[in-house]
Amino acid sequence: MLRWLFPKKNENQKNENKESHEKKFDNNDAKIILREIREEYGLDFSNKKEITIEKMKNFAIQHDIYSFTDLREQLLHSHHLKKDLINKLTVGETYFYRETAQFEILVKLMRKKRVQRILCIPCSSGEEVYTIVLYILTHQKDLSGLEIVGVDINSDRIEQAKRGCYSSRSIQQVPSIVKEKYFYQKDALYCVDDILKQHVSFKQMNIFNREIFTLGKFDVIFCRNLLYYFDEEHKSEAIEIFDRLLSDTGVLFLGHADLISENKLFTKVVENDGKTYYIKSD
Template identity: 30%
Template sequence: MSAELDPRLLTRAREVVSSITGFRDDAIANEAMERVVRGELARGRSSADLLGEMLFPQSTLSGTLVRAALVGETYFFRQPEHFRYLSQVGVPAALRRGSLALRGWSAGCATGEEAYSLAAALQASVPHGFPVEVLGTDLHEASLETARRASYGTWSRRESAPRLFPLYLDGVDRQVTILPVVRRITSFAQSNLLAPLPERFGRFDFIFCRNVLTYFSLSAREAAIALLARALNPGGLLFLGAVEADRVPAGMVREGTPELQTFRLLGPGESASPTPVPRFVERAAPPAPLIRRPMATPVPVRAQVTPPPPPARLHLEALERIEGGDVDGASAVLESLVRQAPDYLPGLLELALLRERSGAREAAVPLMRALRMRAERLPPDQLVDGPEALPARFYQASADAYLNLGALE
């Protein structure tokens, strides 16, 4: 039994993380805060000492808490429709406007996969020799160090995201290295999205800020979006993640379909057409689950009579809880799902990822092992039912990538 903690420790830990990152309280994993605090106490520090240090956002302890709360999940060409739109619509429009160079910013780039994907997409979409550059920024300095190394394992390459543009070379041990032409035009810097990007970084034609603001409180999200808009060139595009804006940001217009969540900064003298009806109701945005629920489709009347099979229903319930920020509730539902239906691969993966995101790798590993064992028994191309029908090899590859990654650390 672990000793009782002074409750003020976790409350203050969450406050300090929230004030530095902009995270909603319910997007901060309690387990992660507790791990850091217990680690400090185990080194002989007193509660009063920790409470005092947490009053200072610049302190070592505050930094450790922030790092523990950040979620760095990312992979190459995630949300491929954004890269396609950039290449097929965004770049030609910028060239028609007479841009003499194109600049992209991956804001909240984690370990750099998004920044390099953006650089590769730009590089492949401009005439030969046309100047292109990309900046990747993040709060997490260790992630940026990984990004600068430009060497990635299988976890960064997902079957669900196609390799749209030339990006890397195969190396040894299934590692890949970013192509020199892509690496040369990409740089990284530490920056907090709640503060303006320093002037020296200039302005951008394309900003990707995806799967970051989903963790933010409404006010922090709005402040961050306003700062991102300020860093765009007129006519520049802002690409946000699926549920990260509930209205068109000021001074911008929507581009493409609503699902694209892409906005263009109006040029001087240009006025917005009537603001489209907000697509997302005002509510706190959730941490993104790996497997998204399918877009809402009208439920056929028949479906109300014949409920879906229990595993999928429980899985959807867990996803809804994750989306609503109820991580503990989602965890309980997924645990019961895995007990009831141990062969339901999406449930095993979802629970493993939930554990990983909460910093409980020791609990994620056996789940990934069970996932691999069960996925191996199926023909690789067999489609596995779940919120998305994915082939068995997707689950096997996900487990392999995760377990190999653990072995490398």
């Protein structure tokens, strides 16, 4: 009887603790954490501050932490906790065959110039990377010498990218002929064929961390749906990083929402049909 009662009492105590501790979640402390995240990762949550603070509070409680001051303290000492929080805050939408116009330009460019190394940052769970491989495979056929590196800050997404298995919703836009040839079903998921995996690799990295330069130089960079997360300062920094990562004749593809102001490093190219990309300025 007593043994049966104890866990219940502990549970009640825990709930009481939670309630009293929750009062210690001061938004001003949360703002300090958000400012530090912005400085380190460029992530700017100012237009969704309330929901982000709520997410951080839930995250803290899940980890038995009951104030933002304690959360901040523990983030300073635990790399794992920080990684988990970043994973929680950066769940971005992505899917196969998203905004395909730029993949058409890529295939066209590849007919004119040698493209061997492509960087896809951020790659989230890998859909964009595999879409690029599928586009090249189905339009130009030859994958020899090609290497595509996918990078994202979210380690959960990177693990999923390595597995290469997706929901039916994620592959909705894939043409059925491509689906039949290059995917196989595993329970409720659709997994990419090994041939697609042979030319890709995935890495968990922060674009603003110096280790990004250990990846070497690229002929093409896809950076779609990332810059809109950043403030102006981090956008400019990202542009400088792309400049350093691209070869002299390198090409940069940005997403529709990733608007950048005119800058001396890149020149915007607008094709007759309105498709855009950037090349390095002379």
